[in-house]
Amino acid sequence: MTSTTTTPPPAALPAVAPKPRKAKPSGINRRSPAGRAVTYVLLLFFLIVVLMPAYVLVVTSFKNGRDIGVNGQWGLPTVWTTISWAKAWTALGPSFFRTFELAIPVALISSFLGAANGFVLARWRFPGADVVFTLILFGMFIPYQSVMIPLREVVHSIHLLPGIPTLIFVHCVYGIPICTLIFRNYYATTVPVEIIEASRVDGAGLLRTFASVILPISIPGFVVTIIWQFTSAWNDYLFAIFLSNTNNGPITIALNALAGAQSPDYAASMAGALIASLPTLVVYVVLGRWFIGGLMAGSVKS
Amino acid sequence: MTASPTPSPTTAPLEPARAPAQKFRRVSAHGRVRHWGPGLLLLSPSLVLLAVFVYGLIAWTVRLSLSGQHSAIDKQTFEGTKTFTNLFTHDISDRFTHSLGNLGLFTLVFLLGTLFMGVLWALLLERKIPGEGIFRAIYLFPMAVSFVASGVVWRWLMNAGTGDRAGGLNAIFHGLGLTFLENPWVLDPHWGMAAMAMPAIWQLSGYVMALFLAGFRGIPAELREAAAMDGAGTFRLYRNVIFPQLTPTALSVLIILGHMSMKMFDLIMSVTGPGWITEVPAVYVWQTLLTSDFAKAAAISVILLLLVAVVIVPYLIYNNRVERRS
Numbered sequence: 129m130t131s132t133t134t135t136p137p138p139a140a141l142p143a144v145a146p147k148p149r150k151a152k153p154s155g156i157n158r159r160s161p162a163g164r165a166v167t168y169v170l171l172l173f174f175l176i177v178v179l180m181p182a183y184v185l186v187v188t189s190f191k192n193g194r195d196i197g198v199n200g201q202w203g204l205p206t207v208w209t210t211i212s213w214a215k216a217w218t219a220l221g222p223s224f225f226r227t228f229e230l231a232i233p234v235a236l237i238s239s240f241l242g243a244a245n246g247f248v249l250a251r252w253r254f255p256g257a258d259v260v261f262t263l264i265l266f267g268m269f270i271p272y273q274s275v276m277i278p279l280r281e282v283v284h285s286i287h288l289l290p291g292i293p294t295l296i297f298v299h300c301v302y303g304i305p306i307c308t309l310i311f312r313n314y315y316a317t318t319v320p321v322e323i324i325e326a327s328r329v330d331g332a333g334l335l336r337t338f339a340s341v342i343l344p345i346s347i348p349g350f351v352v353t354i355i356w357q358f359t360s361a362w363n364d365y366l367f368a369i370f371l372s373n374t375n376n377g378p379i380t381i382a383l384n385a386l387a388g389a390q391s392p393d394y395a396a397s398m399a400g401a402l403i404a405s406l407p408t409l410v411v412y413v414v415l416g417r418w419f420i421g422g423l424m425a426g427s428v429k430s
Numbered sequence: 431m432t433a434s435p436t437p438s439p440t441t442a443p444l445e446p447a448r449a450p451a452q453k454f455r456r457v458s459a460h461g462r463v464r465h466w467g468p469g470l471l472l473l474s475p476s477l478v479l480l481a482v483f484v485y486g487l488i489a490w491t492v493r494l495s496l497s498g499q500h501s502a503i504d505k506q507t508f509e510g511t512k513t514f515t516n517l518f519t520h521d522i523s524d525r526f527t528h529s530l531g532n533l534g535l536f537t538l539v540f541l542l543g544t545l546f547m548g549v550l551w552a553l554l555l556e557r558k559i560p561g562e563g564i565f566r567a568i569y570l571f572p573m574a575v576s577f578v579a580s581g582v583v584w585r586w587l588m589n590a591g592t593g594d595r596a597g598g599l600n601a602i603f604h605g606l607g608l609t610f611l612e613n614p615w616v617l618d619p620h621w622g623m624a625a626m627a628m629p630a631i632w633q634l635s636g637y638v639m640a641l642f643l644a645g646f647r648g649i650p651a652e653l654r655e656a657a658a659m660d661g662a663g664t665f666r667l668y669r670n671v672i673f674p675q676l677t678p679t680a681l682s683v684l685i686i687l688g689h690m691s692m693k694m695f696d697l698i699m700s701v702t703g704p705g706w707i708t709e710v711p712a713v714y715v716w717q718t719l720l721t722s723d724f725a726k727a728a729a730i731s732v733i734l735l736l737l738v739a740v741v742i743v744p745y746l747i748y749n750n751r752v753e754r755r756s
Contacts, residue, residue: 167554171565174551178569181583181632188586201597244472252469258754260477262746267484269742271693273715274735275487277494277728282487301483304476334468363576365696369716380578380696387582388703394586401579412574416567420640 189213189399212395213403216386220400223374223382228407230292230378231361234299239353241300242307246349247342249308250315251324252334261312268305276370283371291376298371299361306360307353314349315342351418359408379404488735495728502722513729526714526730533710536623536630537691543631544687545680548638555639556646566643570636577633581700584629588615588701622707629697634690638683645679646672685745692738711737 184202189212191205248254249261279298288294319342327337365380372378374385383404387397498509517526551569555562572580589597592612596604603611615625649672657671695712702708704717711734718727 164559167559170550171554171561174547175565175568178572178632178636181572181580181587184586185583201601241476245476248469248473252466254466254469258750260473262750263485264476264480265746266742267480269689269738269746270484270488271712271731271734271738273693273695273712273731274491275483276715277719277724277731278487278490279483282483301479304480308476334472338472359574363578365576365578365699369699380576383582384578384700387585387700392585397582398586401582405575405579408574408576409571412571416570420570 185398185402188395189402191395213399215396216400216403219386220379220382220403223379226292227362227378230295231358233296234361235354235358238300238303238307238357239350241304242311242353243346245308246311246315247338250312264305264308272366291372294371295367298367303357310353311349355411355415355418362408491728491731494724495732497725499724513725517729529709529711529714532623536627539624539627540630540691541687544634544638547635549642551639552642569639572633573637577696578700580629581697585701588625590614590617616702616708619707626708641679641683645676649675685741688741689738
């Protein structure tokens with residue numbers, strides 16, 4: 129696969145070979161040994177700061193809920209135990225699987241919609257396409273509160289099953305703008321007009337061109353939107369709290385119920401937070417460079 | 431972009447030319463349908479969905495906000511902007527303006543903090559150094575985590591206990607003898623929202639870093655060389671050559687983060703839950719819905735939408751123009 133994501137990602141993870149750069153101009157751009165040392169000290173300091181919450185999560189999750197006193201709260205567990213993990217899993221297990229049932233269809237459906245729209249808006253442009261595109265994009269920036277009150281009535285009146293089916297529908301609809309944006313930029317930068325012209329000359333209509341010429345070269349775009357939509361649906365809390373509950377909703381609802389009690393069991397909450405973050409973290413580690421491609425696309429133009 | 435092959439149907443000025451012109455126009459309209467029709471057809475499911483679920487529902491919310499539906503049994507009578515004026519003038523203990531103030535403080539700290547950290551990290555990493563990939567990946571990883579999950583740990587870190595009962599970050603300050611740094615964090619009645627911005631800064635600084643890093647790398651090496659040739663020092667190189675090039679990046683970052691800030695909901699629900707000290711309009715909507723005051727909840731939502739639109743609409747129009755020019 130080539131490095132043809134939406135917008136050129138800044139060579140994201142170590143797996144990506146850095147672009148060969150010209151030799152640095154001498155003088156100002158070279159750092160002195162002291163400057164280099166300061167740079168590394170700062171980088172390491174921030175590394176520790178960024179990782180600190182992760183350290184707390186992991187360490188606390190292996191403590192016994194009753195053993196978290198004020199003393200030694202930053203230390204390693206005196207006795208390592210998975211009792212809190214078991215407790216968290218009991219609370220989150222059902223919603224963990226439900227969230228897969230939510231996030232996977234959302235990722236696939238909204239990607240297909242986005243690919244179709246992006247193709248038309250990038251390479252089959254009708255008069256007024258720019259205005260339509262801008263109107264589509266606006267949908268991704270709105271605060272969803274501004275549609276939420278009637279939305280509850282609408283999904284009820286069109287007889288969507290409460291819980292996951294409703295959330296799938298809603299995430300697909302409100303995921304259209306970002307997926308359209310990602311695919312439009314992708315097609316505009318990587319699919320030459322000539323391919324489409326040639327296909328037209330051969331007498332292929334739009335649908336044939338899209339299905340037989342465009343879709344096969346769309347995999348990088350799909351990877352970006354699938355990751356993006358999977359992560360958004362997995363991490364969503366706003367739609368979930370308005371449209372579902374602990375019995376039929378995704379993992380964020382269950383986690384907040386576990387962690388939000390007046391005197392929460394921190395060990396179990398943190399084990400729960402780790403369980404809830406695991407799928408998206410795995411995606412980030414394995415497919416990091418495309419994850420960043422999605423992030424960059426969020427800024428409309430980079 | 432592909433130029434439209436259908437000629438534009440200009441109105442024929444002369445009488446005798448009318449008939450053929452009309453015929454031609456009809457053909458061209460037909461041709462246009464054949465040419466653009468399939469594309470519009472492919473686009474139409476999404477357009478219909480967005481027309482209904484974005485624009486239609488916004489219109490519905492606006493209508494609701496102008497109605498007198500203040501409880502589950504009220505009829506939808508037209509009440510005008512009364513609900514809006516009440517929010518600003520007659521809300522109990524000025525709850526709404528209080529939530530706007532909270533949002534303002536949060537946004538300010540969040541934007542400044544995220545921008546500062548993000549640009550600093552990008553500057554530190556800008557010149558290829560060994561280990562860059564690892565630093566970058568770790569700085570960015572909080573983006574993959576949900577606010578609900580990170581809220582769990584930040585709630586623990588920002589434990590309000592001090593002194594002998596210090597917990598979380600306060601315990602570290604206490605242990606290091608930096609007792610003056612111990613504070614009640616999100617429970618501080620004045621500065622609670624500033625503390626609330628910390629998890630958000632932690633989560634999004636890496637994103638800003640990635641955008642700025644891409645910006646730095648996009649600057650042609652020749653430009654730097656030319657500046658160096660002209661004898662510009664490092665400071666002047668950045669001040670006069672590099673930063674001006676990054677104005678569009680900075681603008682994008684500010685707008686993306688600014689509109690995220692306006693919508694902040696998950697983080698607050700997770701760290702403190704609904705409460706006076708950290709209430710913002712997005713949470714206020716939720717709290718109001720629980721009391722079935724639909725008109726008021728809708729009115730707050732509309733104000734929230736306007737706040738976001740003021741930032742986003744000019745940005746979208748600007749982007750549209752820039753693109754058309756290029």
